[in-house]
Amino acid sequence: MKLLNFQPQKLVVDYISFKFQHLDNPTQTKIANYLFKIGFNSYQESGRLAKPVKESIQVNLKNKYEVLFIKEGPYWQGTTLQFSGFNAKIFYSLIKQELVSWTIFSSAVLNRFDLYYSRTNKIDDQISAREFLENSQKELNRRDRNVSLEKNSKGFILKIGNRRSNNYFRIYQGKNSLKFEHEMKGKFLQKYHSLLVENRLEEFEQKLSSHFLISFGKLLPLKHSYMDWLVIKLRPIRKSSIPQYFLNMDYVESKSLYLLNDPKKFVMLLQFLTYAQQLDFKIDFLGDTSYRTVHFRIDHFLKFQNPTLKSTSYYKLKKVRLFFEELQNATFLTSFSSTQFQRLVAIPKVKIIKSKKLKCWMATIWFVEDLFHYKYPFLLPDLFRRKISKDEFDVAFEVLKTYSSVSIQKKFFIKEFLASYCISNKRITNMKRTFIQLVKLFEEHSLIESNYKIISDGKVYQTDQLTSSNISEGFIVHEKLSI
Numbered sequence: 001m002k003l004l005n006f007q008p009q010k011l012v013v014d015y016i017s018f019k020f021q022h023l024d025n026p027t028q029t030k031i032a033n034y035l036f037k038i039g040f041n042s043y044q045e046s047g048r049l050a051k052p053v054k055e056s057i058q059v060n061l062k063n064k065y066e067v068l069f070i071k072e073g074p075y076w077q078g079t080t081l082q083f084s085g086f087n088a089k090i091f092y093s094l095i096k097q098e099l100v101s102w103t104i105f106s107s108a109v110l111n112r113f114d115l116y117y118s119r120t121n122k123i124d125d126q127i128s129a130r131e132f133l134e135n136s137q138k139e140l141n142r143r144d145r146n147v148s149l150e151k152n153s154k155g156f157i158l159k160i161g162n163r164r165s166n167n168y169f170r171i172y173q174g175k176n177s178l179k180f181e182h183e184m185k186g187k188f189l190q191k192y193h194s195l196l197v198e199n200r201l202e203e204f205e206q207k208l209s210s211h212f213l214i215s216f217g218k219l220l221p222l223k224h225s226y227m228d229w230l231v232i233k234l235r236p237i238r239k240s241s242i243p244q245y246f247l248n249m250d251y252v253e254s255k256s257l258y259l260l261n262d263p264k265k266f267v268m269l270l271q272f273l274t275y276a277q278q279l280d281f282k283i284d285f286l287g288d289t290s291y292r293t294v295h296f297r298i299d300h301f302l303k304f305q306n307p308t309l310k311s312t313s314y315y316k317l318k319k320v321r322l323f324f325e326e327l328q329n330a331t332f333l334t335s336f337s338s339t340q341f342q343r344l345v346a347i348p349k350v351k352i353i354k355s356k357k358l359k360c361w362m363a364t365i366w367f368v369e370d371l372f373h374y375k376y377p378f379l380l381p382d383l384f385r386r387k388i389s390k391d392e393f394d395v396a397f398e399v400l401k402t403y404s405s406v407s408i409q410k411k412f413f414i415k416e417f418l419a420s421y422c423i424s425n426k427r428i429t430n431m432k433r434t435f436i437q438l439v440k441l442f443e444e445h446s447l448i449e450s451n452y453k454i455i456s457d458g459k460v461y462q463t464d465q466l467t468s469s470n471i472s473e474g475f476i477v478h479e480k481l482s483i
């Protein structure tokens with residue numbers, strides 16, 4: 001899957017430049033003529049002048065785009081070929097269509113490549129965009145980063161880093177958005193030059209997209225609402241090993257009727273996807289689509305769900321058989337809210353038979369092969385892989401739902417959760433203790449930060465530990481992203 005390509009990540013190419021160590025006039029004319037034919041007017045100016053004069057090289061009003069040759073910059077004697085803004089976007093689209101002849105640029109080296117992501121302001125943003133930029137500046141100053149906050153006619157600009165370094169960042173305030181831009185150049189970028197000119201663009205985009213996202217992730221606090229776009233993009237590519245018996249999770253869509261009506265079957269699906277990863281398989285085709293086929297004993301899956309299970313009753317076997325038959329129901333799979341995931345997940349065929357030879361029920365299930373290569377945003381410990389009471393299950397499922405939300409801040413509204421139960425104070429206390437135990441488990445697996453907040457009278461307070469008394473209204477934990 002092309003998860004890290006520019007288009008799926010909504011990253012926009014905003015600047016491309018190449019440098020020539022020695023570019024004589026005949027070669028420059030040849031390049032200008034070539035670019036003119038593919039829609040670019042060409043200009044030149046001196047890189048030594050504070051206010052250079054832009055001179056035409058080859059111009060026609062029919063051409064909509066332009067390129068600039070800069071001669072002898074302040075730090076070196078060569079020539080730079082620059083595509084800026086929309087011109088860079090168009091030139092890169094021609095590269096992707098393989099309409100650029102790289103033989104024309106044989107003596108050029110990729111010198112700069114800018115990407116940006118535009119995040120539209122939201123009504124529920126907790127602070128203004130200006131406050132976010134000011135807070136970010138203070139945070140970066142505390143970390144001794146080179147940072148400045150400036151203002152122009154369009155709004156504030158936060159500039160991070162040295163303009164001459166290989167990595168430079170800007171965050172622009174627009175009318176109703178913030179534009180996060182990363183300027184990549186120098187030795188860092190030159191190692192990817194061959195990927196570009198050899199049209200290995202999928203790898204090129206993967207490398208630069210990953211660098212863009214991880215760089216911003218290390219630069220700014222992810223807790224701010226203006227960083228929500230980045231949190232979503234970082235989760236699938238964060239550093240993490242997959243421990244055995246962890247559940248692979250997408251964002252849970254709370255409005256999914258099937259999820260709300262039968263959470264036990266939803267959990268069973270997650271467990272089965274984990275179990276199926278460990279099975280031998282073969283690849284079949286239905287038309288042009290490849291499917292993974294797995295074959296297994298149903299009682300083995302039951303024991304995978306609960307290793308302490310000593311025997312498999314007829315009731316348990318029947319319940320699991322019915323579950324597998326329901327897997328073909330597309331409504332069930334809407335419990336996963338990612339549109340990519342919904343398009344990919346398809347279980348076109350389920351076959352269940354009683355084996356006379358083995359004297360057990362056997363299942364054969366066909367999955368879309370791409371399902372097993374999907375990068376899930378969340379990895380969670382299997383909180384259900386044991387015999388648990390109804391109350392423990394309900395708490396574990398609430399933890400699963402809350403943790404699998406978009407925000408990096410996880411709010412547990414305990415008072416609201418318990419309001420739907422008519423139970424004794426003892427059971428209420430036990431459910432609160434279960435919440436705390438599961439939070440500790442998440443902390444042990446480095447899934448959350450080791451700091452907590454409690455909610456009391458609608459206000460939030462820092463606390464060293466969670467207790468059954470101080471979480472009565474609710475509590476907050478923060479997801480830990482290792483990048």
